[in-house]
Amino acid sequence: MYLTVYLLLLAPVVLAVVGPRLARQLAPAAAARTLAATVLVSAVATVWGLVVLAAGGLGRVGEVVARTRPDPAALAATDPVPPVLGVLAAGLLACGLARLTYTVWRRRREVRALAAVRALPAAGDLIVLADAHPDAYALPGRPARIVATSGMLSALPSAERAVLLAHERAHLAHRHHRYTAVGEVACALNxxxxxxxxxxxxxxxxxxxxxxxxxxxxxxxxxxALARAALAGTAGGPATALAYLRHRVTARVHALQDTRPETRPSAALLAATLVAATALALADVTSALGRFLEILHI
Structure with missing residues (x-):
């Protein structure tokens, strides 16, 4: 456990470096799914690695040993985790959980604030806000809605408005808000x-x-359409929504001017290998933790 748990905590760093490079060799849909899996596995590895270190270190504190009365020889044979490291891991874990609690609270508050927008009269799935500032975003939920300001719609010819609506409908159809939620939770934990x-x-x-x-x-x-919308004015939309003019618009315009990207099988295989290796490390650490808890009679 001693070595594997540190490799487990190192995995998010490796994945954070390799992940973006792999994503550039994948088609956007495959890149999004790969990155979502990567960020999720990284978050789990972070939390579980800290849990195991906290248990391994705090389990050797005198008060715990006196209460559980483990076999001294069996305890000495396990991989040692210094108590101070266990305390540090517990502190980092508590900080992560506090950030997660705040993230969930903030997201729920923003969703409640958008309930009034969702309740506005809609033409099909489109809600038009009387606002001269160009903005558009997908609003997931029940019912799912596309929100666009009158300023955005007036800035685009009809053919380009069709692009905007198709973009936001793609967000809703593929449930992209779930991917962003995974990213927010993972970032809160690490x-x-x-x-x-x-x-x-x-x-x-x-x-x-x-x-x-x-x-x-x-x-x-x-x-x-994307370039014209960006020239009309920058917009962000609510933090919990998927806004049309958010996230590196210039790079997206350039990508659309190029040929449709394809996935390189080698990149997909490497991504799957990294995720699988992290999962194996998780299994090994979990097994070692189980043996340690048995020694402590927990």
Whole structure:
């Protein structure tokens, strides 16, 4: 356990470095799914690694040993975790859980604030806000809605409005809000995953861009619509929504002007291998923790 648990805690760092590079060799949909799996596995590895270190270190504190009365020879034979390291791991775990609690609270507050927007009259799935500031975003939930301001709609010709609506419908159809939720939770548990979360958000926008280009049968039209919307004004939309003008618009326009990206099998295989290796480390650490708890009679 001693070595494997540290490898487990190192895995999120490795995945955070390798993940974005792999994503660039995958089609947007495959990149988003890979990054979501990577960030989820990294978060689990972080939490479980800290749990195991906390248990291994605190389990050797005098008060715990006196209460559980383990076999001294069996305890000495286990991989040692210094008590101070156990305390540090417990502290980091508590900080992560506190950040997670705040993230969940903030997200629920924003969702409640958007309930009033969802209740507005809609033309099909579209809600138009009387606002001159150009903005558009997908609003998941029941019922799912696309929200666009009058400023955004007036800035785009009808053909380009079709691109915008197809983009936001792609977010709703593929339930991209669940991917963003995974990214937020993972980042709360391990701030080192912030870069991976940003790459995931970008991949989701690229996924919706590609779906929109396919829906209107023109990559050039999709690129022009995105560029025109960006020139009309920057917008972000609510933090919990998937906004059209969020996440590296210039890079997305350039990508749409190029050929449709394809997935390289070697990149997909490497991503699956890294995730599988982390999962094996999780299983090994879990088994070692079980043996340690048996020694402590817990």
């Amino acid at each position: 701030p080192l995953l912030r870069g991976l979360r940003d790459q995931l958000d970008f991949a989701l926008e690229r996924w919706a861009d590609e779906d929109a280009a396919e829906a209107v049968a023109s990559r050039w039209l999709a690129a022009r």
